[in-house]
Amino acid sequence: MPNRLTELPSAKIASRMQAIAPFYVMEIQRRALELEAAGRHIIHMEIGQPDFGAPPAVRDAVIDAMHRQPLGYTDALGMRSLREAIARFYANRFGVTIAPERIIVTAGASGAFLLLAGVLFERGDEVLLPAPGYPCNRHFVAMFDATPVDLNVDASTQFQPTVRAVEAAWGSATRGIVIASPSNPTGTSMPFDELAAVAELVAQRSGALIVDEIYQSLSYGRQERTILEATDTVFVVNSFSKYFNLTGWRIGWIVAPPSYVPEIERLAQNAFICPPAPAQYAALAALKPDSIKIYEERHAEFRARRDFVVPALEHIGFGVPAVPDGAFYIYADCSRFAADSFAFAFDSLERAGVAFTPGKDFRGTAAHRFVRFAYTQSMPSLVEGMDRLSRLLNAV
Numbered sequence: 001m002p003n004r005l006t007e008l009p010s011a012k013i014a015s016r017m018q019a020i021a022p023f024y025v026m027e028i029q030r031r032a033l034e035l036e037a038a039g040r041h042i043i044h045m046e047i048g049q050p051d052f053g054a055p056p057a058v059r060d061a062v063i064d065a066m067h068r069q070p071l072g073y074t075d076a077l078g079m080r081s082l083r084e085a086i087a088r089f090y091a092n093r094f095g096v097t098i099a100p101e102r103i104i105v106t107a108g109a110s111g112a113f114l115l116l117a118g119v120l121f122e123r124g125d126e127v128l129l130p131a132p133g134y135p136c137n138r139h140f141v142a143m144f145d146a147t148p149v150d151l152n153v154d155a156s157t158q159f160q161p162t163v164r165a166v167e168a169a170w171g172s173a174t175r176g177i178v179i180a181s182p183s184n185p186t187g188t189s190m191p192f193d194e195l196a197a198v199a200e201l202v203a204q205r206s207g208a209l210i211v212d213e214i215y216q217s218l219s220y221g222r223q224e225r226t227i228l229e230a231t232d233t234v235f236v237v238n239s240f241s242k243y244f245n246l247t248g249w250r251i252g253w254i255v256a257p258p259s260y261v262p263e264i265e266r267l268a269q270n271a272f273i274c275p276p277a278p279a280q281y282a283a284l285a286a287l288k289p290d291s292i293k294i295y296e297e298r299h300a301e302f303r304a305r306r307d308f309v310v311p312a313l314e315h316i317g318f319g320v321p322a323v324p325d326g327a328f329y330i331y332a333d334c335s336r337f338a339a340d341s342f343a344f345a346f347d348s349l350e351r352a353g354v355a356f357t358p359g360k361d362f363r364g365t366a367a368h369r370f371v372r373f374a375y376t377q378s379m380p381s382l383v384e385g386m387d388r389l390s391r392l393l394n395a396v
């Protein structure tokens with residue numbers, strides 16, 4: 001009998017795992033939780049999830065569904081009623097008509113990316129992704145053995161690509177580009193006309209443009225738009241996680257050109273069978289006017305927080321070279337305080353009890369100089385966080 005405790009597993013680990021980097025923010029969070037367990041009070045500005053939770057009507061709708069519905073598998077593309085409600089959201093909010101048949105309900109934006117990467121990309125394909133950018137999107141590309149390629153962006157273009165930069169970066173193996181607007185970690189958006197021009201360029205090159213609109217309804221002081229106003233030959237990803245505050249419920253959607261829907265459906269049937277049924281009832285309730293009213297109040301609260309934290313960070317000595325106009329993030333230059341933002345993030349956590357994310361998670365040429373603050377905490381906590389950082393960094 002082999003010794004069960006010492007026997008080494010012999011199954012290999014697939015080489016693609018080398019292309020999947022860890023999420024460093026989790027290390028920050030782990031240390032923050034350890035400090036909390038030891039009795040320290042920590043201000044959490046590291047995690048990108050709204051602090052509000054599901055509105056009461058959403059919770060009630062799910063409780064009601066649990067009592068009245070079997071909550072079995074639904075259609076792989078999502079419940080017809082939810083797809084129609086999402087189509088109405090586009091009509092009411094943006095004045096664009098989207099046929100419900102083009103809408104695929106998914107397990108969050110993450111489920112949407114998995115399906116799109118699986119349908120669109122394969123070995124030998126290169127896919128452009130702006131850096132700094134949300135790390136998981138590049139990992140979905142790598143999961144299907146395609147090659148994610150950094151398209152470096154900086155503050156001179158609000159950390160968003162220009163059509164000229166996309167044209168210059170597009171090579172013979174390039175098959176697509178993923179753009180998040182507003183972006184994580186910078187909270188900045190791409191001008192609508194520039195994004196529409198990229199869509200035209202990508203169509204000319206017979207490539208795929210995936211626009212991640214997960215932060216679209218969290219825009220401040222600018223008109224909220226969707227690329228679907230300009231073109232139908234685009235893959236739009238959205239989610240109930242951010243504006244709708246339903247992170248853990250795992251529910252989102254894709255709007256795809258009609259001819260791609262059957263392929264996405266086939267992969268969805270196999271990968272997920274269907275999106276989670278309880279979360280679909282939650283999403284239906286989230287789209288109702290009464291819930292939207294609550295979300296708009298929260299949207300205004302996020303704006304007030306941004307208007308407080310950006311000048312507070314600048315006053316402390318951080319640089320904010322591109323003022324965010326969306327999402328709930330501030331990408332701040334900490335080079336006045338440290339040469340290495342990774343060490344700086346851990347040091348600030350230990351000494352001031354304020355947690356934020358090092359730029360390393362998001363790549364890009366200046367990652368070592370930047371950190372990301374998420375203002376997903378109440379105003380009193382944010383005031384306390386800024387106060388602590390000021391005392392730590394401005395002490396003479």
Ligand SMILES: Cc1ncc(COP(=O)(O)O)c(C=O)c1O
Nearest residue numbers: 108109110134180184239241252
């Ligand atoms: C830009 C961006 N896209 C996609 C996601 C994934 O979101 P979810 O799967 O919760 O919908 C996130 C989450 O932080 C994000 O920031």
